Amino acid sequence: MLDLQAFERLFREHHAHCLAFAIHYTGDPYEAEEVVQLVFSQLWEKRESIMINGSERSYLFTAIRNTAISQWRKQNVRAEKELSFGRMQDDIVHLSVQARELEQKLQLALEKLPERCREVFLLSRKEQLKYAEIATVMNISVKTVENQMGKALKILHQELREYLNLFF
Numbered sequence: 521m522l523d524l525q526a527f528e529r530l531f532r533e534h535h536a537h538c539l540a541f542a543i544h545y546t547g548d549p550y551e552a553e554e555v556v557q558l559v560f561s562q563l564w565e566k567r568e569s570i571m572i573n574g575s576e577r578s579y580l581f582t583a584i585r586n587t588a589i590s591q592w593r594k595q596n597v598r599a600e601k602e603l604s605f606g607r608m609q610d611d612i613v614h615l616s617v618q619a620r621e622l623e624q625k626l627q628l629a630l631e632k633l634p635e636r637c638r639e640v641f642l643l644s645r646k647e648q649l650k651y652a653e654i655a656t657v658m659n660i661s662v663k664t665v666e667n668q669m670g671k672a673l674k675i676l677h678q679e680l681r682e683y684l685n686l687f688f
Contacts, residue, residue, distance in 0.1 A: 522567035530576060531560060538580050545588045555591060559583045622683050629679035633672055640665055641672040 522530070535556065542552035559580065563570065572579045630638055636658075643654045644665075651665045658665070677684075 522563070522570055522572075527564060527567060530563075530580075534577055534580050535560075537577060538584055541581050542584050542588060545585060546592075551591070552588075555584055555588050558591075559587050562587075618683075622680070625680055625683065626676075629676050632679065633675055637668045637672045637675070640668040641676075644669060 538556045538559070539552055542555045543549055546552045546555060563583070630641070633641065639658065640654055643649045643657065644651070649657065651662050651669070654660075654665045655662045
């Protein structure tokens, strides 16, 4: 058990050595001070259950080393998450640009379709009508609808082939 007097003595006697050790470990005086403060504050918080058997300095140095490593790992995880988030944002922007380009290319490709072919395609894909329904609406045979859809898909495939890798 560590009382106030013992804690104050421990702090006075070892703080400077602990700080020097932490600076050696972290390479940064501000980070080292943070580590040392954290170790001493944890020591105070757990004062009723802590029993230091052996060298006090050894105990403190081990705590500093473990805390510094723990802080370093947390910073690396945080940095990796930030980097990953940045990459994800870049990917989203890139995909958004590609989606806009694809939409523009699709519009241009649709304009290249013959009128009946375009009409059949739009009724099928945008209005989601079945071939029989399209045939009824347009007053043409189902076979004509099938032929026009085949023609539309072939033309669109050619016009949009550079974007196929986005889907497969």
